Amino acid sequence: MDIIIAYVDGQDPVWQKDYEKYTNVPVMTKRFRDWGTLKYLLRGIQYRMPFVRNVYLVVSHESQVPSWVDRENLKVVLHSDFIPAEHLPTFNSTTISLFLHKIKGLDEQFLYFNDDIFPVGDCRPEDYFRDGKVVIGISRHLFVSGMYKHHVKRSNQLARKALGKCASPFFIRPQHSCIPMLRSECERVFAEQEQEIMNSLSRVRSNDNLNMSLYMSYMYYQGKVVSKRIPCRHVSLAAATPSGVSASITDPSKSFVCINDVSLSEEKYNAFRKAMHDAFDTVFPEKSRFEI
Secondary structure: OEEEEEOOOOOOHHHHHHHHHHOOOOOOHHHHOOOOOHHHHHHHHHHHOOOOOOEEEEEOOHHHOOOOEOOOOEEEEEHHHOOOHHHOOOOOHHHHHHOHHHOOOOOOEEEEEEOOEEEOOOOOHHHOEEOOEEEEOEEEEOOOOOHHHHHHHHHHHHHHHHOOOOOOOOEEEEOOOOEEEEHHHHHHHHHHOHHHHHHOOOOOOOOOOOOOHHHHHHHHHOOOEEEOOOOEEEEEOOOOOHHHHHHHHHOOOOOEEEEEOOOOOHHHHHHHHHHHHHHHHHHOOOOOOOEO
């Protein structure tokens, strides 16, 4: 299997110039802030997920690629390599995720990572794929709160429509973790629903967007999803302490830890950042093959 990591360095002046030119939306610091932890994500993949074949780093510009990256081992993919030019530049993760299956050379089985999810415990291939199916926790919902759930519900509705199923007030949502996907299933849904997908795209997030859960819903209703949660601990910096974040890395209770950024004072940001770096350096002191 392969891994795709979507990465943004919000401090990159080239990226900032594009953002200012093409949007009228203030930069969300917590969404685009770089914690300097990408190298630890890559170390986690090497030492906790040795069965992974290729790792793809998806970025908007060459200027986004950290100077320490070993380009022989980490496959850098630009948005322009797989997203149609008329939809670029984009600052919308939902747009990016809908085209990931078009990355050249991507394996049939792949995992999609955001850069806030870290492998910290032992992982097994069967945690994500079994007998030609994907493995992930699935929950059922009726009410929508927030833009993300709105995207999930719209995506679920389109999947049901594509499969000829009747409309339902309920919708399914995959757990927030790394997302296992089958490339051939994504290709099938995209080909069947291309016009609907293209009509949903926008440079920044809007309520009308679809997202990657379109593909997950389509697979689920065809019996190609094993509903079993991927072991992942979620830590919100809104309620955490630096020592607590450190413990979630050095003494993990799950295979993954997801550290959710929030609005923080500069003092708290620096304290959390130091705690995370110190903890990761303790657990993964050696460079990965992805680092020079």
